[in-house]
Amino acid sequence: MQAIHQIGANNSGFDKFLTLRFYKTFVRPVFEYGLSIINTTKKTFKLLEKAQDNAIRKIFHGHATSSTQAIKHMNKIATMEERKMVLQAKNIYRTFQLPNTTLIYTMLRQVITTRDTHFKKLQKRNEIWQSLPLPPANSRTLPIFITEKLLREAINKYLKKNMIQKQCEQFYVGMCRSNIANDPIMYLPMHNFERSRIIRWRMGWLPGRPTTCKNCDTTLNNNTTRNHLTQCLKLHQILQVPIIVTSPIDYILNQLPTKQTSNRIKQNYFIQKWIQITKIFNKIETLCHTTEDEMNPDPEDISPLIHWLKPPTAN
Template identity: 35%
Template sequence: MVPVNSLLFADDVAVIGSAKSVKEMLKLCEDHSLSLGYRWNPLKCAVLNHPTSSSSSSGSTQLTLYGTPLPLVDKFVYLGMPFVKTGLSAASVLPLRSPGVLQLMGILNKIGVNRQGFSLLLCSRIYATFVRPKFEYGLAISKFSAAQMKEIERLQDRCLRMMVGGHATSSTLVIKHMTTLPSMHHRIDVLTTRFCLRARSLPGSCLLSLLSTTLPVSRIKIHLEKNPLFLALPSPPPSSDARLKTFFRQYRERQVTSIVTSTTQVLLRACRPALVVDPILYVPATRAERSLLVRWRLGWLPGKPEDCPCGRDRRSRRHFLECDLIPSFLWSDLPRCPPGSYPIDFALSSLPLGRSARCPPWWSSLLLMLWHIQRLCRPDRYYAIDSSPGASWYSSSSRSPD
């Protein structure tokens, strides 16, 4: 084995090689530190893959620092990444990250990243900026099994449920689609692709380049460069970060369109088949109005199929189309939808994009209809009716120039 020694900083030093060569390099490290007046703590060091199978050889290859034997371990966290005898331990990454991720999400949840606090759009951006990077660290250089990938997705799902107050098994597909949050599988593909492109552009004198050409098997070649996003790169690959981001977005847009149009999940299929933030998250609206819109998208309205106060059937999307307690003129006010589409879903997907967009004429009818549906779903509660539903957007549109 070729001995490798990193630069001798005061901490985070890795020495790689055979037992004999490592023993010699440790002596050099020891002399170097003493000559500059600093010392490492031997008890904070660790030895992986020590040849302890033979008792006769274990004594001659015992590794020490300043005369203190170094502890032999089966696992060690180095620079925030768990290592075992075979190298990086992908199975240990998530158990290492999860407690800190959930703790941070819990803190943010208490100060406003929740259904009663900030808007869903702001909550999603806070999550993507502060929480997600905590468990993205190291994902680009790890090879995960299908089961481990599901666990990573579940960790993100737990964070999103804390954000909206969903129960433990509620789906987060619509939340991610509305806010344009990608799946963790896609995020790992993006991070891995960036890492592989960066590794290819490194000078030949860099440690990673030297290791890749020296080792008989390169982890980058056999694992990392086989992700579908990297394989889909054009030849030559994008020459700038802006072009690379454009490629990532176009790739994901095709994925999103395909998933939304082919899925059998009613709520996801009801969403706009495009990679855009759902307008219901940012158009001018009161807190109560936006809550109605989001809860409809998430399927919390109508919720469980219990008996409708009209006495004719159970509450459901189908029943609301013919329920006597919902004024029929509200349905006719909505934009005409194509066969197979639900009027409310089609209306929401027909909302204009952009924060300066003008309010559609049927906006108040849509909000009033959702108010009636809310009353039917929670007949035991009192919901005050707004005398002018949608006034926030109407007034904003009247002030904006044509």
């Protein structure tokens, strides 16, 4: 991480989305070395997951105990346990697809007749592999009929199941989009301070440590918690979101498009919502900041996202 940090993956260099791609390309494979062929203990996985969390915290300048669950979900970063399952399932599949003239294929003919082998344990303990339509345990038939499509579907089903479980158990992950993909807020064009505020909101770092709310009667001793600010700033009414929605801001963020549209109604809708979201975050930053001055950007500095949502028409 230090080497990547020095070449530009830092706070004043590459954006966070690109830096995370550097992490997944160069750093994570170091953590994953050997996972596809060995059975590791829970203690080992705890250390590997801690190493991954520390790398992500370094990218986002988080403190030692800050949560990384939401940012991993938003950037399609699997846990080390999930990576082990996927890598081992792919390795088992490739092993069975080798030509019958290879040494490993010849070895497999003897492995299936042996009671206990390391390779059999890898198959038995792999949740993804066990979900495939395999031959009976006492059969001598090799599962060469397993196709890449079947394996890909099994992997997606496994990751989807884990994602649903995380969204049920972890509040900030539950507020994100319910799909396994990069969240558009990581790559859509916008100012750095706009993206920073949204990411910090998603991760639970904004509003941050509760302070006395300056927007309402200070004698009531209301703190700037997420729930209080939602009610105090009347976010449901401003954003025109149903009252049953827990987080109006996340509700709108989850609607942001992943690609440009030529529909004028949709363009105007998202532009209006983005202007409202920007004003809300300015207000939240002001309430949670020590300064008494309201934090408003230059009105002539139009957000790049607005230009992207409604590109100029060609003459």
